[in-house]
Amino acid sequence: MSIVRATALCKNYPAGDQMLTAIQSVDFDIPEGAFVSFVGPSGSGKSTLLNMIGCLDQPTSGELIVAQTDTGRLNREQAAQFRGETIGFIFQDFNLIPVLSVYENIEYPLLMVQNWPKPERQERVQALMKAVGIHEQANKYPSQLSGGQKQRVAIARALASKPKLVLADEPTANLDHVTAYRIIELMKQMRDEFGTTFIFSTHDSKIMNAAETLFILEDGKLRQEHQTSPAGKIDSNALQQEEKSL
Amino acid sequence: MKLLMIAMRNLWRYQRRTLLTTALITLGVMAMLLFTSTAGSFKQMMIGQITDSMIGHIQIHKKGYVSSIDSLPLTMNMKPKMVEKAEAELNTLNEQGKIEAWSPRLKFGAMFSNFNETTNLRLNGILPEKELQTCPELPSRIIGDKPENLVEPGSILLPELIAKGMKVKVGDAIVLVATNRDGSVNGMNFTVHGILEGLSGPGGRDGYIHLEDAQALLRLESNEISEIAIRLTAPQNEKLVMKALKSTLGSLTNQQGKPAFEIHDWEKLSPFSNIANMIDLMTLFIKIMLAAIVLISVMNVMIMAVYERIREIGTLAAMGTPPNRILQLFLTEGVLLGLVGVAFGLMLSAISIYLLNQAQISFSFGRQTGLILEPVLLWKDVIFASVIVLSAAVLASLQPAWKASRLNPVDALRQV
Numbered sequence: 148m149s150i151v152r153a154t155a156l157c158k159n160y161p162a163g164d165q166m167l168t169a170i171q172s173v174d175f176d177i178p179e180g181a182f183v184s185f186v187g188p189s190g191s192g193k194s195t196l197l198n199m200i201g202c203l204d205q206p207t208s209g210e211l212i213v214a215q216t217d218t219g220r221l222n223r224e225q226a227a228q229f230r231g232e233t234i235g236f237i238f239q240d241f242n243l244i245p246v247l248s249v250y251e252n253i254e255y256p257l258l259m260v261q262n263w264p265k266p267e268r269q270e271r272v273q274a275l276m277k278a279v280g281i282h283e284q285a286n287k288y289p290s291q292l293s294g295g296q297k298q299r300v301a302i303a304r305a306l307a308s309k310p311k312l313v314l315a316d317e318p319t320a321n322l323d324h325v326t327a328y329r330i331i332e333l334m335k336q337m338r339d340e341f342g343t344t345f346i347f348s349t350h351d352s353k354i355m356n357a358a359e360t361l362f363i364l365e366d367g368k369l370r371q372e373h374q375t376s377p378a379g380k381i382d383s384n385a386l387q388q389e390e391k392s393l
Numbered sequence: 394m395k396l397l398m399i400a401m402r403n404l405w406r407y408q409r410r411t412l413l414t415t416a417l418i419t420l421g422v423m424a425m426l427l428f429t430s431t432a433g434s435f436k437q438m439m440i441g442q443i444t445d446s447m448i449g450h451i452q453i454h455k456k457g458y459v460s461s462i463d464s465l466p467l468t469m470n471m472k473p474k475m476v477e478k479a480e481a482e483l484n485t486l487n488e489q490g491k492i493e494a495w496s497p498r499l500k501f502g503a504m505f506s507n508f509n510e511t512t513n514l515r516l517n518g519i520l521p522e523k524e525l526q527t528c529p530e531l532p533s534r535i536i537g538d539k540p541e542n543l544v545e546p547g548s549i550l551l552p553e554l555i556a557k558g559m560k561v562k563v564g565d566a567i568v569l570v571a572t573n574r575d576g577s578v579n580g581m582n583f584t585v586h587g588i589l590e591g592l593s594g595p596g597g598r599d600g601y602i603h604l605e606d607a608q609a610l611l612r613l614e615s616n617e618i619s620e621i622a623i624r625l626t627a628p629q630n631e632k633l634v635m636k637a638l639k640s641t642l643g644s645l646t647n648q649q650g651k652p653a654f655e656i657h658d659w660e661k662l663s664p665f666s667n668i669a670n671m672i673d674l675m676t677l678f679i680k681i682m683l684a685a686i687v688l689i690s691v692m693n694v695m696i697m698a699v700y701e702r703i704r705e706i707g708t709l710a711a712m713g714t715p716p717n718r719i720l721q722l723f724l725t726e727g728v729l730l731g732l733v734g735v736a737f738g739l740m741l742s743a744i745s746i747y748l749l750n751q752a753q754i755s756f757s758f759g760r761q762t763g764l765i766l767e768p769v770l771l772w773k774d775v776i777f778a779s780v781i782v783l784s785a786a787v788l789a790s791l792q793p794a795w796k797a798s799r800l801n802p803v804d805a806l807r808q809v
Contacts, residue, residue, distance in 0.1 A: 203711055203802045223716060231713020238806070242708040246402035258395050260713040304712075 149212070150312055150344045151177040151200055156209035158195050158367075169195040171367045172209065177346065177360070179311070182338050184358030185348045192367040193348035194316055200346065201234050201314045202226040214311050231260040235305030235343070237315035237334075241297040243289040243304075250276070250285040253303045261308045275303040278340065279333060295326035299333065306337055313337075315347035319354055331357045396718070400725040403698070410697070414690045415734045421686040422738025422778050423745065425679050430746055430768035432672045438764070439665055446530035447592055448659045449496070449622030450631055453479050453642065456655045458619065459662070465502050465515065467574045470617040475653060479621055482641050491634050493624045494526035499607045500599075500619040504570040507559045514555055515599045516569070518607020518618075519544065527624040531601075535587040537563070543601070548586035550601040556588045563587060569602070573611045581610050631658055683778070684785045687734070691727050691789035698726065699793045706797050707805025720798035727790025731782045738782075739775060746770050 158170040170192045177183050185193045198204040199211055202218045203226075211218050214233045221229055230236075235256075243252050253272045257263040263271070276282040279299040289297055298318060305313045315334065319327030331347075331354050338345050349355050361373040404411045444450050458469045471479070476497065486492040499518035504511050521543040524531065532539050536553060544550050549569070551561065561567060563585050570580040583602065591598050608616075625634055635658055642654040660666035699706070709719055746768045754766040 198803050201711065203806070227710065227713050227715050229713075230711065231715075234713075236708075236711045238708070240704075242704065242806075244399075244705065244708070246399060246406055256712050259709075259718060260715075308713075 148179050149176050150179045150181070150214055151175070151346070152210075152212045154210040156196075156199070156211055157207045158192075158199060158204070159207045169367050170199070170206075173367075173369045175362060175369060175372065177344065179344055180338065180342050181344050181346075181360060182335055182358055183344075183346045183360045183362065184355050185346070185362045185364055186350060186355045187364035188350055190366075191364040193350075193364055195367075196364070197314050197316050197346065197348055200312075201236060202230050231256065231308065233311050235308070235310040235313040237298070237301045237305045237313060237318045237347075239317040239320045241289070241294070241301045241321075243297055243300055245289050248286050248288055249281055249292070249300050252289070252300055253307050256304065256308045263308075271307060272303075275306055278306075278337065279303045293326075294322050295329065298322060298326075298330050302330070302333060302337060306341060306343060309341070310343060312344045312346065315345065317349060318347055319349065319351060324353060327351065327354055328357075396722055396725055397729075400722060400729055403702075403722075404726055404729060407694075407698070410694055411730065414694050414730055415737065417690045418687055418731060418734025418782060419737040419741060421683040422735055422782060423742050425683045425778055425781075426738065426742035426770060426774060427745055427749075427768070428679050429676050429774045430742075430770050431749070431766060432676060433771065433774070434767050434769045435758075435764075436669050436672050437769075438767070439758070440659070440669065442530065442592060443663050443665055444528075444624075444628070444659050446528050446534050448662050449527050450625045450628055451623040451635060451638070451656060451658050452662060453621040453623070453638070454619070454655050454657070456647075456652050459655060459657060465500050465619070467501060467611065470499070470619050471621075471654075473616045476616065476618055476621070478645065479642055479654065482638065483621070483623065486634060486637060490626055491630060491637070493626045494523065495621050495623045496520065496523040496527035497604065497618040498524075498620050498622060499604055499611070499613075499617070501571055501607065501611060503610070505555060505559065505600075506568040506570065507561050507565070508568070510559060511570075512555060512559060514552075514569070516549075516571075516607065517599050517601050518604040519601055520604050521545075524601075524622075527622050529624075534590040534592070536590055537588065540587050544586055544603055546603045546606055547583060548602070549583040550587045550589050551585050552589050552598045552600055553591050554598050555600070556585070561585055569610060571610045573613070577612070579610055579612055581606065680777070680781060684781050687731060687782050687785035688789045691730050691786045692793065694730060695723060695727050695790045695793035699723065699797045702797075703800065703805045703808040706800050707802045707808065710800065710802040711806065716798040720794045723794035723797050724787065724790050727786045727794070728783060731786025735779050735782045738778070743770055 153173055153175050156170055156173045159166045159168050185196055187193055199206050200213055202221060206219055216229060247255060250272055253275055254268055257268045257271060276285055279302050281296055281299045284292060284296060319330055322330060334345050355361060363370045455469050455471045483492055483495050496519060501516055503514050503516050505514040525543055532543060565585045567583050567585060568580055569583055570578060572578050625631060635656060638656045643656060645653045647653045706719060749766060749768050755763050756766060758764055
């Protein structure tokens with residue numbers, strides 16, 4: 148069953164007097180539980196595509212169905228509610244709330260968006276902190292964490308409200324290679340544990356192979372869909388070599 | 394609760410800015426409360442002196458008397474019939490508990506002589522018991538030992554200015570000479586019963602004799618008077634009683650079909666009302682300034698907060714935080730700034746006012762000296778200051794908060 152289905156999807160931006168085409172008639176289908184990566188150089192449309200899938204932006208034309216919902220028909224409030232219920236986000240710069248501790252950052256969507264009862268909230272946050280390996284940093288603030296730790300918190304936060312889909316825009320761009328590999332591995336592990344679909348964008352050739360399905364974007368067009376699964380694993384030898392070199 | 398906690402932490406995140414803004418609001422609240430409490434207590438003290446020791450709260454005259462009050466015309470006195478009608482109405486209001494007392498007065502000008510020199514003097518013929526009920530603070534104006542009775546037949550309460558100028562003291566004999574309505578002159582001997590401290594405004598330098606003496610001096614055969622001074626049970630009911638009197642006495646006409654009475658409150662009779670109005674106006678300006686200070690400072694902080702946290706707002710929105718909650722978050726931050734400013738402002742104002750009262754600062758006003766500054770922090774001023782600050786804080790936060798809640802998540806997340 149599809150979690151994301153795009154049909155003739157287009158996105159244009161006004162740039163001065165002209166219209167800039169970011170996405171040109173793209174079609175794709177992502178099944179539930181997939182581990183997918185959109186790859187391509189800067190400006191190829193990866194972020195635009197993820198923004199549309201995440202209901203942060205609306206398509207200019209075409210149809211985009213996310214979790215059986217036509218996202219093009221959602222207004223501002225509906226889109227916010229849909230995101231809160233269905234989608235988790237992981238950002239390149241982690242985007243943790245600086246005034247909240249690790250625990251509170253993960254708790255935020257459950258408390259301020261979903262309004263979960265306290266006992267369930269506590270249980271969920273504790274479980275996620277353990278799952279991503281940051282339970283010992285629970286009371287620390289983002290400024291006291293390393294990049295890798297921050298991204299682990301971001302992954303836990305994205306998974307907090309049990310979303311069907313997690314979108315990660317260049318989640319490893321600000322991390323060293325070893326940490327990047329570990330983060331991708333963690334995302335995969337979370338997919339396996341919670342059954343959540345992960346879609347991430349990257350232009351890093353070393354980690355794109357970790358995805359089971361690769362969508363290669365070029366100038367807003369989908370050039371190729373490439374199945375790497377079941378070989379969609381991180382090269383552990385390469386990882387060890389990286390660790391040694393560091 | 395979580396919203397409040399996040400708002401507090403966000404404010405603490407920019408400590409210097411938050412402290413400066415809070416200090417500004419605190420100073421604004423202090424300035425307003427210190428001004429209103431000192432100016433307000435001065436105003437109340439002066440009004441109290443004027444109404445409780447001289448004018449009363451309301452006065453009734455024959456129509457046209459007040460406009461020619463400087464010449465104290467005997468031709469404009471109220472005749473016994475008019476006095477009866479007025480007193481009947483006052484009795485009704487007294488039974489309704491709206492009026493505490495009233496005092497008939499016969500006002501006239503006379504020549505004052507100490508047997509060596511003469512001068513002019515304005516006099517009030519009064520019934521001491523009724524005058525005491527209407528102006529209970531009148532005895533407090535008597536300098537030195539207070540006589541047992543306010544004024545007795547054959548005695549006079551002399552204003553300080555005349556007593557000093559004519560070098561007379563309590564117990565001295567003096568002569569009053571008055572011209573009656575027909576133009577004939579009459580003189581009577583009096584003993585100085587007491588010296589009255591002067592007050593600012595008309596009537597503040599009047600002498601007092603017994604009403605019977607006044608009628609005798611003026612050779613009045615009928616029981617006519619110049620005015621009736623009224624003391625209200627509750628001064629705040631002034632407008633209500635004025636309305637009642639105007640609808641009854643004010644509607645009575647003379648033989649020419651013109652209104653027979655005129656009714657005035659103390660504000661129309663004392664020039665101090667202008668000073669009181671000026672104090673009110675200055676208080677209003679101070680309040681407007683306070684609102685402006687809060688508005689500008691909170692708006693500045695909130696605009697900066699939104700500008701600096703655009704990415705953060707984008708993240709909150711991306712996580713599904715409803716726009717209204719983002720609005721609430723920034724509104725809470727603005728209101729918190731106002732709340733903290735008000736809290737410190739109230740606290741420091743209360744301490745300052747306590748210290749001012751302890752210091753017993755004296756001042757002079759007109760001819761009055763040795764007045765003690767006794768500022769009082771009124772609940773209504775505290776509530777007013779709090780409402781102004783909080784309303785201004787909400788208003789100032791509204792636009793930045795609205796902007797934050799309406800930010801497009803994609804644009805916000807792109808912000809560097």
